Amino acid sequence: MRQIKVGRILTRSTDDRMERLADRLAEDASSVADLPAQDVVRPLACARCQSDEQHIVQGRPGEEITLVCRWCGQVWTPEWRGGGDAAEANQTLLEQAIAEAETKAGSGAGATDILQVLLDGLTAGEWTPTDADRLTATQLLSELPPEEVTESVISGCMRATLPYGSRSEQFGEALARTIGVLVAPGLDGSYGRRMLALLTELARTITAVHPDDLPARPAPTASA
Ligand SMILES: [Zn+2]
Incomplete structure (x- = not known):
């Protein structure tokens, strides 16, 4: 198992339409029908304390990512609000973190x-x-x-x-x-x-x- 300290993980989501729908309704109710899906990038926040920096990432290549919060100790696997396959997205996130760790001394220490x-x-x-x-x-x-x-x-x-x-x-x-x-x-x-x-x-x-x-x-x- 690899265990890596990461900075800030950014994730892509395609489903923030409900939030924008509320904004749009407040402006002009006639324009909601054409509201398109939009890619948004969010920092990956702790499921418990919402801290979004310096989590510990762990797992083996091919597995889904597991995160541990450095502030509150919460252990979690991200839930995806966007489209696509959640398990696949979580595997990719782990692969990216492992690849990134190769370039940073000390981030992969046990x-x-x-x-x-x-x-x-x-x-x-x-x-x-x-x-x-x-x-x-x-x-x-x-x-x-x-x-x-x-x-x-x-x-x-x-x-x-x-x-x-x-x-x-x-x-x-x-x-x-x-x-x-x-x-x-x-x-x-x-x-x-x-x-x-x-x-x-x-x-x-x-x-x-x-x-x-x-x-x-x-x-x-x-x-x-
Ligand atoms: Zn936390």
């Missing part, structure tokens, strides 16, 4: 690689988590023994420690990649255990940082 990079960076003083990272890590450690952590536990912690924007991009990516591995069919048990052990170690290291040493950010106000 979950354990990312967790290890953050752990090493934190230990070496090269990466500093945010207040929200610390909150997320604290909640994660309070939930379950590491080997029993599931994707819904992780996404629950992500959602409980919003607002969006104060969690670091790096920790969000590591959590989203971990969720992606956990939901993928045919999970390799030993890889999964190593990944969750690394996640636990990273969370413990983050919570060990004194809050005064964390960068000043707006304190999260969302409650669990």
Whole structure:
């Protein structure tokens, strides 16, 4: 399975006629009959929080695309509102993301690689988590023994420690990649255990940082 961090995915739809119909009706009811279908390009937004940037994309060539939101941990496959075959469109989207990843260093790194990079960076003083990272890590450690952590536990912690924007991009990516591995069919048990052990170690290291040493950010106000 490939797992890739993407920027913004743009998708094509041919069916925004209902929205434009409302506009047209407001203007002139006699002109609605000739309203043509029109290609529109939309950013692909998270099915839950509507964030449209830096999702984790995953799947194998020939499969439909699966996305994991870096902000709220939602896992989803896009629903197509336009014409054409939805499964085919989702396969194409995955192929495009894989092709694009070939040109960008680091975008295709695995979950354990990312967790290890953050752990090493934190230990070496090269990466500093945010207040929200610390909150997320604290909640994660309070939930379950590491080997029993599931994707819904992780996404629950992500959602409980919003607002969006104060969690670091790096920790969000590591959590989203971990969720992606956990939901993928045919999970390799030993890889999964190593990944969750690394996640636990990273969370413990983050919570060990004194809050005064964390960068000043707006304190999260969302409650669990
Ligand atoms: Zn989301």
